[in-house]
Amino acid sequence: MRDLAAHAEECFPDTAFFLCTDEEMPHITGAELFRLCRKAPAVLDGFGQRSHIALLGPSCAAWLAAYFAVLSAGRVIVPLHDGMQQQELEDCVRQADCSVLLYDRRRAETASVIADEVPGLCLLELHTFIQMLREEERESLPELEAEAVAAMYFTSGTMGKARCVMLTHRNMGSQISSVTEVLPLSEKDVGLSLLPLSHTFEMMTYIAGALHCGGTLYLNESVRTVKKNLREKKPTILVAVPLILQTLHKEILNTARKQGRLDRLQRAVRLSGYSLHLFEILSACSSFYAYLISQELQEGTEQEYTAIRPVRNGLLSDSTHEILGRRDQTHILLEHRTPPALNGQNLPECLDAAAAVSYNGEDAFTEELHAADFETAFAQLNRLFSKCHHLEKAFFGLKGRTKFSNAPSMVGLFLLAFSHSGVHGGITRAWKIEKILHYLQTGYGKNPCKGFGG
16 A cells, blocks of 8 residues: 555545545645655654554545555554444444544544443544654654565455455555556546445555546535535446445435336436447457457457348348457348337337357357347346356456457347348447437437448
């Protein structure tokens, strides 16, 4: 973590990190962050050999500055969840054997009660600590042992009492290295921190990511300001846990219901299933780049083309996919026993068909498709093209979750939805993406899928 702060000073000395509503410290620059880290050993030496330091308060730049300062001084930081009850906080302080509690002045009353119950606990207000660091003239950085404990985190306690998890400097460094390789962040990215800073997931993704790439990160003040900040800050990346997304989803549905727009919203959600596949197509470049890196290659090519032509009672799709000089072919024949019925939104409701798939000239599998509604039909087609995708992964040697947006997946959008239109021609990955999305989402304009060509 100290190396990360040093990186921020070297590469982004004037960048404002961790923007918040705290008037005393609305942000911190890369240069100031590492300067405070260098001064921390001298300040903390004034507290003697007190090595375990707890940190309590809402999300703000001062909280993060103190976090990095304590770690850089070779002390053990103990982040406390700001939403815990007083008794839970007291138990955590005791269990972690904390001798110092850094607290935000908005938590002064809670900190005072904890200090009365924990003998020998020293209290220090967070902004006072930051001011002490700023005024300190001595600078030094002790050597850090990779296997020494750096932080003690506590679980949420949903299964009982909160449990302590100890992380070493090597643990945290390894996590940061992995995250910065996986997350494609840049200086242009804007993030909105929703999770508590005492959450390791938040620290190892958003916080580490921002310092590594120089991106802008806003700190959300509370649950009540999430919608407002999402609207105003317009984040390009959002790190969240399922509970946050479920809460937002529930609130969106409730708002739509009150406004009498729930049916319209639900129709749009069904249409978005198409958009997800098209998004996969657009994101293929980053997947291909990851594949090149895994093969230790600096450059390479990926091409795909699909030809579609109508046959009796259905469609025939021939797809060619070439990666780094290797080429495969997927042949899909979909035959309708009865024409698909369309609902009021021009989406297929009834599907009674059979699909036969061959791969590289050999029969691969057949699939029976029977559905009485759009959701079931889409799910069955999605399963069909997932099978095609797994064939490709095996052929090209892709492992784990690495995947490509292959042409058969895109063809799947049309085999069901537009086979009644006598569609024919060819498509490539970037073919008319914006027009397709606009048509599928709004229903306005000329159908871009009629008689399309690559």
